[in-house]
Amino acid sequence: MKLPDLNRKICLFSVDQNEIVSTSTPLSTLIPQPEYIPVIEDLIACLTTGFRTNLHSVYVYGSVAQGRAIPNVSNLDVVVVTREPCKDSQSSLFNTINWRFQREFAFVRGLSIRTALVAEVASLEALFTWGFLLKQCCVNVMGDDLAECFGEYVPSWEIAKQWNMDIGQTALEHRQQVALANSQQEMLVSQRQMAKKLLRASYGLVMHKTRRWLDDPVACGQQFLTVYPERAQTIERLEILLGTRAIPKRSVVALVDEFGPWLAKEYQKLEFKIG
Numbered sequence: 001m002k003l004p005d006l007n008r009k010i011c012l013f014s015v016d017q018n019e020i021v022s023t024s025t026p027l028s029t030l031i032p033q034p035e036y037i038p039v040i041e042d043l044i045a046c047l048t049t050g051f052r053t054n055l056h057s058v059y060v061y062g063s064v065a066q067g068r069a070i071p072n073v074s075n076l077d078v079v080v081v082t083r084e085p086c087k088d089s090q091s092s093l094f095n096t097i098n099w100r101f102q103r104e105f106a107f108v109r110g111l112s113i114r115t116a117l118v119a120e121v122a123s124l125e126a127l128f129t130w131g132f133l134l135k136q137c138c139v140n141v142m143g144d145d146l147a148e149c150f151g152e153y154v155p156s157w158e159i160a161k162q163w164n165m166d167i168g169q170t171a172l173e174h175r176q177q178v179a180l181a182n183s184q185q186e187m188l189v190s191q192r193q194m195a196k197k198l199l200r201a202s203y204g205l206v207m208h209k210t211r212r213w214l215d216d217p218v219a220c221g222q223q224f225l226t227v228y229p230e231r232a233q234t235i236e237r238l239e240i241l242l243g244t245r246a247i248p249k250r251s252v253v254a255l256v257d258e259f260g261p262w263l264a265k266e267y268q269k270l271e272f273k274i275g
Helices: 006-014 035-056 086-106 130-137 156-163 167-180 184-204 217-225 229-239 247-275
Strands: 053-060 076-082 113-116 138-143
Touching: 035 076, 035 086, 035 138, 053 130, 053 229, 076 130, 086 113, 113 184, 130 138, 130 156, 130 247, 156 247, 167 184, 184 217, 184 247, 217 229, 229 247
Parallel strands: 076 113
Antiparallel strands: 053 076, 053 138
């Protein structure tokens, strides 16, 4: 497996700790759906005001970054990298931004923010976690792009298991979210999140064979079927969950109860076989 070029890692520690550097690329060329550009501009303005010099960089990933966002359904997924740990006042800023978005950008279903320190990202331990996420999944919308400090990644079992080896536990967590859904909207969000995770995890079982980077859940499921055609009915049902209609809770629970443990066992089998 080809690993990121560790000789380039030195640049991770040369990041200017005292100055916020805005990306020179216009958002209009980074974000495929123009209706989301004002949303991201507003987010950057709020983060810059709230974090000031502690803010290092901001990244967008998921459906908004890829141009697949569905208004009133899709979240805005964001990574915020800071120089120092967040203060209490800075942590509460995320709640304030969420409230602001509900009022100003109601078509954004929610704001999902992951946070990290520069020192966490700039570590060997982060090669297959933060390094992979920033390099392969994220679009840098503000600040120095830490993804540039990593070499190119090659689709591999090592990466697949890093992100999906805990699929058994993750499936249970998604099941719990589905079970606790108290409205059609909550059910829709929960079933979509569950379906996306299971479809992407299914592709992880075959990624080392296809040698392709895929993130679109439907494409992931279809590639999975090239190796596991007997699971066609399961993939078809998961694709239905990606729609805009809430599915009866008992059907969703039954699906994750069957497919989640199956995925977990397949990952264990492949780990024993490939190592």
